[in-house]
Amino acid sequence: MSRWNIAAAQYAGQHNNVDEHVLHHLRFIEEAAHQQCDLLVFPELSLTGPGKGALPPPPDDLQLAPLLHAAQSLNITVIAGTTLIHDGQRQKGLALFTPNIDSIRRYPQGSGASLIPGDKQLSIIDIQSDSPNLDPDATLFTSCQAVGDHRWRQSINTLQRFAHKYAIAVLMANARSGSALWDDKGQLIVRADTGELLLTGSLGRQGWQGDIIPLG
Structure with a gap:
């Protein structure tokens, strides 16, 4: 792949209506594809x-079908935040929608996920580990967060x-503000302020470049 274009959705929806979230996700997906x-x-x-006191129940495949269709029709891979059931308990997770797979893949959230451009799966990473299981071919680590100022700084x-x-x-996607992209030297490429927007990054021969795309 001669060029790889990525984006973080700075998406701040705090309600618990899955159908409305799906519609709002589609708006971001369409802009990212554009x-x-x-x-x-x-x-x-x-x-x-986030739920009130307890994590919400996981959405089912039927509820999320429009996102899978959008990923396929617009040829874009999407990682969204969801909940999972593991050992009878709800936990934070990731839902992966890819253009070439007719099913939704779900993973525990962990600290984040590493990706190889064009690959069809995620590798979940614990960044607190002394030896995280990073694939040597991985080009990007993604972190899905929803944190305020103090935890954001950490x-x-x-x-x-x-x-x-x-x-x-x-690439860090944060819910309300401060989404960011760092290159493979740890240098900040682009960081967002507040508001709903796309933070974009492009990897080419000259390295990473970034931009902010407002969603009006």
Whole structure:
């Protein structure tokens, strides 16, 4: 792949109506496709909202079918935040929609996921581990978050160090503000302020470049 275009959706929906979340996700997906993005990453729990006291139930395949159709028809890979049932308990997870697979793949959220351009699966990474299982061919680590100012500062410090230590670009999608992209040297390429928007990055021969696309 001579050029790889990616985006983080700075998406701040806090309600628990899955159908409305799906419609709102479609707006971001269509804009990302218009920007010729190959990958779009949403914040944690973007499909469900955070819930009140307990995590919301996981959406089913029928509810999420429009997102799979959009990924296929627009030729874009989408990572969205959801909930999962594991050992009878709800936990935070990721839903993966890819153009060439007719099913939705679900993963535990972990600290984030590493990707290889054009690959059809995620590798879930624990960045606190002394030896995270990063594939040597992975080009990008993605982090789906929904954190306020204090935890955001902790997150960006951790992610920047991770990018530098493991020589991998890092894309953080945060719900309300501060989404960011670092290159494989740990240098900040672009960071968003507040509001709903797309933070985009493009990897070409000259390295990473970034931009901010408002959603009016």
